Amino acid sequence: NKTNGTAVSAAYREMFMAAGGGGLGLFTAISRLRGVYERISAQMEAAGYPLYAQHIDAMDTGTLVDIFRAEENSCLLGTDAVRDGVDVPGRSLRLIVFDRVPWPRPTLVHKARRSHFGGRAYDEMLTRLKLKQAYGRLLRRDGDQGVFVILDKALPTRLTTAFPDGVEIHRVGLAEAIAITRNLLNPG
Incomplete structure (x- = not known):
């Protein structure tokens, strides 16, 4: 449930631990970022992440970002500035978790642009760009591998065109996402 802060926090914690660190948690609201941090920071630290x-x-x-890049098992929580400004090749970034589909905020400026540029199609274009930008953070060079997770079940299939051809997309529950992540990124 994306509105249950405790459940969302547990999902971030379990995904980060399944990857063995190297997780970037992206949020569409600072308040949710703060809530997740408050709920999981002590547990993450105690587990060595x-x-x-x-x-x-x-x-x-x-x-x-520099600290996150240097500490391979650390995790970082952030919003748009982190999503758009992270360059962390290699194992330091191997998992990206979004709390929700990053739809545009309905500001007055956005509403005017939306009206002028095509309504819902404009929103979807902006959302695809955000997803593409975030996914591009994950695989920076040959040999990089990673897992990209959106905790929001409400991701329309039409938005998956944001990802490059050949990217495997699976709609799974949290337990399966954790297992896939562990098997791919932290099999030890």
Whole structure:
């Protein structure tokens, strides 16, 4: 349930641990990011997976990304600036988890643009771009592998065209997503 903060937090924790760290958690709202951080940071730290977060840690985004890149088993929580500005090749980034489909925020400017540029098709184009941008963070060079998870069941199939041809897309429950992640990224 995407509105249940405890369940969403548990999903992030279990996905990050299944990957053995190297997880980037992306959020569409700062309040949800903060809630997840508060619920899982101590458990992550105790398990040996340092957790950093934009809007919480007293560092700029660039410094947080540098730490995340240097600490292969750490995890990072962030919003748009992290999604758009992360360049972390290799094992330091092997899992991306989105809390929700990143639909545009209905600001006055967005509403005017939406009206001018085609309504729902405009929203879908922007959402595809956000998904494509986030997915592009995951595989930066040959040999990189990773798992991209959206915790929101409401991802329309038509938006999966944001991902490159050949990318395997599976609609699975959380338990299966955790198992797939563990088997692919942390088989030990």
